[in-house]
Amino acid sequence: DTVLTQSPALAVSPGERVTISCRASESVSTLMHWYQQKPGQQPTLLICLASNLESGVPARFSGSGSGTDFTLTIDPVEADDTATYYCQQSWNDPYTFGAGTKLELK
Amino acid sequence: EVQLQESGPGLVKPSQSLSLTCSVTGYSITSNYWGWIRQFPGNKMEWMGYISYSGSTSYNPSLKSRISITRDTSKNQFFLQLNSVTTEDTATYYCARYYPGIKYYFDYWGQGVMVTVSS
Numbered sequence: 001d002t003v004l005t006q007s008p009a010l011a012v013s014p015g016e017r018v019t020i021s022c023r024a025s026e027s028v029s030t031l032m033h034w035y036q037q038k039p040g041q042q043p044t045l046l047i048c049l050a051s052n053l054e055s056g057v058p059a060r061f062s063g064s065g066s067g068t069d070f071t072l073t074i075d076p077v078e079a080d081d082t083a084t085y086y087c088q089q090s091w092n093d094p095y096t097f098g099a100g101t102k103l104e105l106k
Numbered sequence: 107e108v109q110l111q112e113s114g115p116g117l118v119k120p121s122q123s124l125s126l127t128c129s130v131t132g133y134s135i136t137s138n139y140w141g142w143i144r145q146f147p148g149n150k151m152e153w154m155g156y157i158s159y160s161g162s163t164s165y166n167p168s169l170k171s172r173i174s175i176t177r178d179t180s181k182n183q184f185f186l187q188l189n190s191v192t193t194e195d196t197a198t199y200y201c202a203r204y205y206p207g208i209k210y211y212f213d214y215w216g217q218g219v220m221v222t223v224s225s
Contacts, residue, residue: 033211042200042215043151049210086151090210094166097143097151 002026004087004098011104017075020101022087024068031091032070034063037100038083046085047072079105108132110201110216118195118223124188128201128216135159135182139204141212142175142186144197152197156204157184191223 003025012018022032030050035043045054047063050070060081062073074081082105087098114126128140141156155165157175165173169188177184188195198220202212 031210035212042218043212044215045211045213048205054213084149088151088211094168095153097153100149100151 001094002028002089002092002096004089004096006085006087006098006101008099009102009104011106012077013106014079015076017073018077018103020072020074020085020103022065022070022072022098024070024089026092027067028089028091030066031089032063032065033088033090034072035086035088036081036083037086043086074103077103077105081105108203108214110203110214112199112201112216112219114199114219114221116220116222118191118221119225120192120223121190124186124191124195124221124223126186126199126201126219126221128184128186130182130184130203133203134179135177135184136179138206139209140177140184141202141204143200143202143212143215145200145218146197154186154188156209193223195221196223197221 005023032050034047037043046057051063064071084100084102086100109131111129118124139156139158142154145151155175157163163175172189174187198218200218201216203214205213
């Protein structure tokens with residue numbers, strides 16, 4: 001299975017720029033997607049196909065990357081962005097998820 | 107608006123079967139692909155499988171001998187059955203819709219149902 005590696009946690013101040021990384025153990029082309037999950041809630045789709053912003057998601061969120069290295073950027077970070085962020089690939093079967101990056105605000 | 111809602115027992119005994127229902131409103135399950143994903147304590151997520159608009163299925167090989175996904179189109183519901191459960195199947199189970207037209211990511215999720223496997 002394709003392993004997706006994410007940093008476990010980040011802490012930033014409101015107004016700052018934050019990048020969350022996801023590294024795949026093998027190429028996934030651009031079939032990488034990002035979700036936000038707040039405590040006690042289901043995941044919600046933020047970015048699809050590496051860089052496409054889902055409808056209704058603030059333009060503060062952006063995604064980039066291809067192959068094995070991907071980045072989710074939030075600029076500027078707001079207090080409401082406190083959540084865990086997951087990457088998910090759909091190039092290789094079975095689809096797999098990263099372990100999540102917990103974003104905390106200082 | 108598309109809505110998904112999981113339901114089923116919150117407690118299952120080891121070696122028994124886990125059975126969950128996903129009720130869909132606002133969209134026909136005879137369109138599109140529909141999946142099950144679970145999230146373990148500690149937050150690791152695992153794609154379990156899907157059922158297509160035509161009723162065909164695909165499963166994670168790690169579960170292939172134990173899992174079955176079926177549907178009832180008259181009720182617009184699809185189901186998960188996982189056999190011979192162990193404590194390692196304790197997780198929150200989500201049903202989700204694949205983005206229409208492609209089978210790459212999930213645009214609508216249910217709220218999830220927590221299932222504990224314990225005697």
